[in-house]
Amino acid sequence: MKLSALKIDAEKLEQGAWVGDIPELEGVRFKVRGLGNTDYKRLQNRLIMAIPRKNRRNGLSVEDQTRIESRCVVDTILLDWDGLEDDDGRATPFSKELAADLLADPDMARLREGILYAAAIVAEQDAEDEEAVEGNSATASAGS
Numbered sequence: 054m055k056l057s058a059l060k061i062d063a064e065k066l067e068q069g070a071w072v073g074d075i076p077e078l079e080g081v082r083f084k085v086r087g088l089g090n091t092d093y094k095r096l097q098n099r100l101i102m103a104i105p106r107k108n109r110r111n112g113l114s115v116e117d118q119t120r121i122e123s124r125c126v127v128d129t130i131l132l133d134w135d136g137l138e139d140d141d142g143r144a145t146p147f148s149k150e151l152a153a154d155l156l157a158d159p160d161m162a163r164l165r166e167g168i169l170y171a172a173a174i175v176a177e178q179d180a181e182d183e184e185a186v187e188g189n190s191a192t193a194s195a196g197s
Contacts, residue, residue: 072171084133
């Protein structure tokens with residue numbers, strides 16, 4: 054594997070970008086920062102350390118993991134959404150409060166998975182696009 058294939062776009066990881074074409078969420082886009090952005094790491098660490106040591110000793114409970122992940126997603130990853138509608142077909146405007154409510158609902162697992170998918174790939178997109186453009190540029194230059 055080429056080292057260039059391992060590159061990410063660190064700016065998108067930290068600042069965020071729109072991601073569409075999300076499996077099982079046709080027509081939905083999320084503006085997200087990448088998983089593991091600096092604020093995510095800080096908040097996750099702070100929330101884990103707030104759990105009593107005896108409850109962390111053998112690993113976090115599933116409930117604590119889910120609560121921490123949801124809080125980190127709402128506070129440090131999800132910036133906006135587009136394409137979500139209510140049951141009457143009206144656009145559902147983004148708010149952190151609504152996002153928190155939806156992510157707390159176990160029946161909204163598909164939404165959570167979609168956001169995490171977008172956050173996992175947001176920093177990869179431009180690196181791949183730039184590599185394709187660079188490849189095209191090199192070929193064009195070589196032919197000159």
